[in-house]
Amino acid sequence: MSLRDELIKLHEVQKLDYQIYQREQEIAALDSGEELKQQAIVLLKRSDELAKALTKIEAKLKDADLAMKSVETKRDNVNKKLFSGTVGSPKELTDLQKDLDMLKEQVGHAEEIVLEMMDEVEGVRTQVAEVNEKLTAAKTRWQRVMTHTQTESKRLKAEIAELVPPRAVAAAEVERMLLRRYDELRLRHQGIGMAVTGNNICPACHMTLTAQTLENMREGEIITCCDNCGRILGWVTTQE
16 A cells, blocks of 8 residues: 555544644533632632521520510519509609619610610521522532533543544554554644645645655655644645
C-alpha cells in the first residue's frame, strides 16, 4: 500500500477521532454544579445559624414575657390592696403607693424589653424566611443543572460508544508505526494529529508551509509534517 493510501486511511481515523474528541470536550465543559452546590451549602449553614438564633431569642422573649406578667400581677395586687379600703394606716398607704409606683415603672420597663425583643424576633424570622427562599432557589438551580449535565453526559457518552467500533476498524487498516506516531501527535494537539490540505496553509495551525514541505506532500513518498505544529500532513487536490 502506498503512503498516499495510508494517509487517506489515517485521515478517516482522524475524522472519527476528532468527533470523539469534540464530545469528550463537551463532557468536560458540562457544568458540574459544584459552584451552585457550594452556594446552597453556605445558605444551608446560614439557615441553620438563624434557626438556632431564632430559638434562643424566642426563649428569651418567653422569659421576658413571663417576667413582665409576674410584675404586672404584683402591681395589680398592690393596686387592689391600695384601693380595697382595708388599709387604714397612712404610713402603710404611703408605702403601698410607693410600691405601686415602683411596680408601674418596672412594668413599663419590662414592656419596653418585650417590645424590643418582639421586634428582634420578627427581624430574625424575616431573615430566616429570606435565606430559606434563597436556599430553595439554589437547590432548584443545582438540581436543574445536574439533571441537564447527567442527560447530556449520557447522550455524549452514547455517541462516543457508537464511534469507537468504526474507529477501531479504521485504525486496524493503518500501518502500526504511522498510527502510533499519529496518536502521539493527536494527544498533544487537541485531538488533531493529522490534517489534509490542498494549498500552502496547514489547516490545523493555519501557518504557511515551506516550499519543500509542499513538494514532499505532493510527491507523497515520505511522511510530511507541518513546519510549525508538527502534525502529519496529507495532500489533496480538493480539500476534504
